Amino acid sequence: MATSTFERRSPPIKLAELSSLSAADSAAINAVLARLKDLPGALLPILHGVQDALGYVPKDAVPIIAKSLNLSRAEVHGVISFYHWYRTEKPGEHVLHLCRAEACQAVGGRALEAHVKTTLGIDFHQTTADGRYTLEPAYCLGNCAVGPSLMIDGALKGRVTADRFDRLTGVTA
């Protein structure tokens, strides 16, 4: 026989191998936890820390965070899914937050929204096929006197026309 019974036996299951997290991602999550887990009400700062480091909160980060804060995985998942800001999928290279609120609507926000979606070929919460842009809605960026407003990777842009959007992103339909 080519294989012995000994070789056929499955190796013991290790948690690390079930997780899709890379060693670097795990290290980043653990560094955030080490820094913030003793704060009162630490969960939101930790989730911000993880998302700032990795661009998103990977599903496999949930059990690690839960264990560290002595919470159930359901509690951590519940918080992540409650807040619009946190995302559980890896975003594109650039994240666009487009304002949908009334002050921007009053100066052409709805038309800009349609233009952005057509140009990028995606809806809100989606990423372009080439992985360059993720589009998210924002309900007010506090730039209400000079809308329509857009945030590109945290940098605020005002008076965004369809033309200006194309120039800012370098994308054309």
Next chain:
Amino acid sequence: MNAPKKAVTIYVPRDSTAISLGADDVAAAISAEAARIGLDIKLVRNSSRGMFWLEPLVEVATDAGRMGYGPVQPEDVASLFAAGLIHSGSHPLSLDLVEEIPYLKNQERLTFARAGITDPVSLADYRAHDGYKGLTNALAMEPAAIIAAVTDSGLRGRGGAAFPAGIKWKTVAGAEGAQKYIVCNGDEGDSGTFADRMVCEGDPFVLIEGMTIAGVAVGATRGTIYLRCEYPYGERALNEAIKAAYAANWLGANIQGSGKHFDLEVRMGAGAYICGEETALLESLEGKRGMVRFKPPLPAIKGLFGCPTVINNVITLASVPIILDKGSEHYKNFGVDRSRGTLPVQLAGNIKRGGLVEKAFGVSLRDLLYSFGGGSLSGRPIRTVQVGGPLGAYIPDSQFDLPLDYEAYAKLNNMVGHGGITVFDDTVDMAEQARFSMEFCATESCGKCTPCRIGSTRGMEVIDRLVAGDQPVKQEALLRDLCDTMLAGSLCALGGMAPFPVLSALNHFPEDFRRAG
């Protein structure tokens, strides 16, 4: 003419609206051009004056006062220097003395006294412009006297609920608890508002000072600013200012030798509108979903982590230093009836001269929209304005002369709220706006109470059928009935006020709902 040897000071705002229109690039272009022509300049990144149609607004210090140029783009910079920018030279973008611009001159700036004047993160600049005078006075007073001053000033919560600040403070001062907290509500989610953002980015020390005074008054040693994550520029400015305040012993232990202790931190929200509701905000700070709590108990008795907590809006807390500096009488002398002091009004949306107008209560919308705002940006007639954010009513032209006053507005089911005014011209479709109010409520509902959670979704569907002309009389009756249930049966203001924009649109602009018929 001999050029002065002293470096000339040039100001370019670091406010995020100015940056959104190119202020960072303008600042870089000014530095580069000055270096190229060998001119010694001191570039200060000041806060914004709140005249956003002029941003980026470049100011130059002269013997006569600060001369303005705007809106400046990087490509204008070379010609500005060539025209003699530093000697108040004339240029097509020249605005002359900034403080003489009527928009600014006709305001009553108390809370925003330093807006656009100082470097927001310079403690020395803050102190040179009356900063920390209020806290210095407060430290020499009995806590009860501080609270009495705030009560006597007539200051009411500027977040929208307009509850008297002094009474809230007195409740916390009298509550039992080993630990008390001061929480600042910086979750400015209302569209059409940016006054909180301007304080956080443009005068962070005034908020720090106001919170410290609140801490001294009620015996709280810890404070937290809950800031929305859509405001990264504000987060950076606040953290810089907090660091400087600690370094100079305006925060921490034994503040200025007074024996008083106050610690302060910034916490970021995560994009949930409902966290602007005070109990949802507290849940969020505790690391939970932002679910609204039942009241009572009031946060003043059982707030953050079950401890007595003062929770006030940014503008409320930022108005406290001037009250303690100049006295409650000074503040109270502005305003009308039970609405005392000033309100920072924010002109937003389709408006020619959008920005911040701090005025004593009693000013009319017409004055704000036309004298200050200059009419619509598009040049078309203004059809309606939404006052008080996404939960505020759409107000028709027939009510534009109403004085801005909490009680006068409430009488007509309108809301002053946080002072945001969003302007729409005659191209607006009010049925679309009404549907958006319901959609927004559905997206942002915390889900705890049924009228808000389910009612908002049903509301969208009913409006869709109404607009489609599907049994319109029946649909309208159903919509009004639904709004009544939401108004009376919701746990908090989200579900309880979302019907205001819907009903006001339906009452004042019924024709927009009957297009299919």
